[in-house]
Amino acid sequence: MKKNSKFSIVYNFIVYLFLYAPILILVLFSFNESKLNAVWTGFSLKWYKSLFTNETILLALKNTLIVAVVSTILSVMLGTITAVGMYRYKFRGKGILDAVLFIPIVIPEIVMGIAMLSFFSMLKDTFNFQMGLFTLIIAHVTFSVSYVVTVVRSRLEGFDKHLEEAAMDLGATPIQTFFKVTLPVIMPGIVSGGLLAFTLSLDDVIISFFVADAGSTTLPLKVLSMVKFGVTPEINALSTIMLLITVVIVVLMELLNKASVHRKKILKFACIFLVAIIGGSSGLAAYVHKGQSPQAELNVFNWSEYIPQSVIDKFEEEYNIKVNYSTFSSNEEMLAKLQAGSTNYDLVVASDYMVETLIKQDILQEINHDNIPNIKYIDPSVMNLDFDPGNKYSIPYMWGDAAIAVNTSKVDFEITGYKDLWNPKLANSIVVLDDQRAIIGMALKKLGYSINETDPNALAKAEKELLALKNNIKAYDSDSPKTLLINGEASVGFVWGAEVSLAMRENKDLICVVPEEGIFIQQDNFVIPKKSKNVKAAELFMDFIMRPEISVEISKAYPYANPNTAAWGIMDESILNDIAVYPPQEAIESGEHLKDIGNKIDAFDKIWSNVKK
Numbered sequence: 001m002k003k004n005s006k007f008s009i010v011y012n013f014i015v016y017l018f019l020y021a022p023i024l025i026l027v028l029f030s031f032n033e034s035k036l037n038a039v040w041t042g043f044s045l046k047w048y049k050s051l052f053t054n055e056t057i058l059l060a061l062k063n064t065l066i067v068a069v070v071s072t073i074l075s076v077m078l079g080t081i082t083a084v085g086m087y088r089y090k091f092r093g094k095g096i097l098d099a100v101l102f103i104p105i106v107i108p109e110i111v112m113g114i115a116m117l118s119f120f121s122m123l124k125d126t127f128n129f130q131m132g133l134f135t136l137i138i139a140h141v142t143f144s145v146s147y148v149v150t151v152v153r154s155r156l157e158g159f160d161k162h163l164e165e166a167a168m169d170l171g172a173t174p175i176q177t178f179f180k181v182t183l184p185v186i187m188p189g190i191v192s193g194g195l196l197a198f199t200l201s202l203d204d205v206i207i208s209f210f211v212a213d214a215g216s217t218t219l220p221l222k223v224l225s226m227v228k229f230g231v232t233p234e235i236n237a238l239s240t241i242m243l244l245i246t247v248v249i250v251v252l253m254e255l256l257n258k259a260s261v262h263r264k265k266i267l268k269f270a271c272i273f274l275v276a277i278i279g280g281s282s283g284l285a286a287y288v289h290k291g292q293s294p295q296a297e298l299n300v301f302n303w304s305e306y307i308p309q310s311v312i313d314k315f316e317e318e319y320n321i322k323v324n325y326s327t328f329s330s331n332e333e334m335l336a337k338l339q340a341g342s343t344n345y346d347l348v349v350a351s352d353y354m355v356e357t358l359i360k361q362d363i364l365q366e367i368n369h370d371n372i373p374n375i376k377y378i379d380p381s382v383m384n385l386d387f388d389p390g391n392k393y394s395i396p397y398m399w400g401d402a403a404i405a406v407n408t409s410k411v412d413f414e415i416t417g418y419k420d421l422w423n424p425k426l427a428n429s430i431v432v433l434d435d436q437r438a439i440i441g442m443a444l445k446k447l448g449y450s451i452n453e454t455d456p457n458a459l460a461k462a463e464k465e466l467l468a469l470k471n472n473i474k475a476y477d478s479d480s481p482k483t484l485l486i487n488g489e490a491s492v493g494f495v496w497g498a499e500v501s502l503a504m505r506e507n508k509d510l511i512c513v514v515p516e517e518g519i520f521i522q523q524d525n526f527v528i529p530k531k532s533k534n535v536k537a538a539e540l541f542m543d544f545i546m547r548p549e550i551s552v553e554i555s556k557a558y559p560y561a562n563p564n565t566a567a568w569g570i571m572d573e574s575i576l577n578d579i580a581v582y583p584p585q586e587a588i589e590s591g592e593h594l595k596d597i598g599n600k601i602d603a604f605d606k607i608w609s610n611v612k613k
Helices: 002-029 046-052 055-088 094-101 109-127 133-156 161-169 174-203 206-211 219-229 233-256 263-288 309-319 331-340 352-360 373-377 418-422 436-446 456-472 482-486 497-506 535-545 548-557 585-590 598-612
Strands: 296-303 321-328 347-351 395-407 430-432 473-476 492-496 510-513 520-527
Touching: 002 233, 046 233, 055 094, 055 133, 055 174, 055 219, 094 133, 109 133, 109 206, 109 331, 133 174, 133 206, 161 174, 174 219, 174 233, 206 219, 206 331, 219 233, 219 321, 296 535, 309 321, 309 535, 309 548, 321 331, 321 535, 331 347, 331 352, 347 352, 347 535, 352 520, 373 535, 395 497, 418 436, 418 456, 418 492, 436 456, 436 520, 436 598, 456 473, 456 598, 482 492, 482 497, 492 497, 497 510, 520 535, 535 548
Parallel strands: 296 321, 296 347, 430 473, 430 492
Antiparallel strands: 347 520, 395 492, 395 510, 395 520
């Protein structure tokens, strides 16, 4: 018996360790001195200090809690009434309504997000309202209420109707019976449903991305944008605080389920706790963003981690214009929101081939170069390219290339180009971009074709090559491939040059190889949508970004190739000499930009699906 008891204790310990070890490690590394999670370098609270002075995170936290609390209250009210009505009454079409209630539970989130985006876009054109916290709350209620109905109905299944009959026989009215008899019995189900709705709202990313406005970014969306450059201790600190808040809420909900505890006191404390969090985040955000009320707002839609917060702060201070900075993780995500007309973004950053697509779809307006005098600093070699002749619709921001990173302590042969990545010695040791155009383009370049080749025979050969490469690929990662290179899990990488540069700073065994077959170049550009409501502020922002000293500040934070010629003269030479960021001129001249290939993209989609399955 004792042996069984000891075995049970050990077994439970292992199970709980398996479940909670990652969380414990996350909490531990939130106090790490280093920015990297790979190595512990000492105890520090600086990441918590950084967190509490980050206005964008605090505003995102406030938005998240407001949406979660309000949507939970509405979902609980609607869900409870619906559950009681469905349980108590019989009516025609009840079975159909019952089935409809389950649709938000089983439907894919991406479908739900696109549907909500289309719905709100239609209403927006009809009633002329802006998307924001209101649309976020409605969307969250839509997918949460079904969960509340399901949980509460399961509680009602065991409910004894004779209790209600007895109460009414003793003179209680229907309303008194509900609040004095029915509600206390089903309260555990209501609390559980509410807790589930709150958790779903707090954690939602996909639906929120589609229905959020430029000024209503939620915490999950903000965290998702931050992880592009790796999971920093600042994110760990944020996660630790959110974990603590969640634990407190779970404990409060558990206490509410116990009859021995005075529910009114617990509810009062829970309300005070939530109000304190929302008020605290709002107060901290207001404290961080001290100053006069802004005279205008600028809605910017950009890649994550692409403009330092310090630059945005300086622009806001100088021009008294509030910048609402929203992010996306792919050109296609950005296109989807602009096509739906969901939000009036004033300034957007789009890659070369996507600029061409946006022009064809008549989404962009022409840019008045006379209002952007600092455009004179932009390198002529990145102007007037094929995707936008004359730069009528776009202004270059940054550009980059995809390069090969090699860990010389792990690779015992010379790598000079793409062809060497197929070497059997590299089995399960390569990290590559999770980008179909880049990876299929790499295979095409290996075979001697253009990265924009669409001939079916060439694409079939490229697919065959990529299937042969699968044994060597350890991971597809476009967000933070440098992490695997830094900690040594991957010995070779075909990733963005900026990631190679950042990885080389941390791991001295890494070198950069410029592929001899030719590099893939991607240039990001500022564009102004036709629906922009503040073109003047967008022009001011672009001109501000092009100031040499501001341009240098951006390059120090994010190592992408800077086209600002005036900035080169005051930039650290070590940055300019980094071939991962600034490849040799001959490589640039022979490099290729992606082009819009129209419907031929379907063939690339099919190849990518076959390669990754």
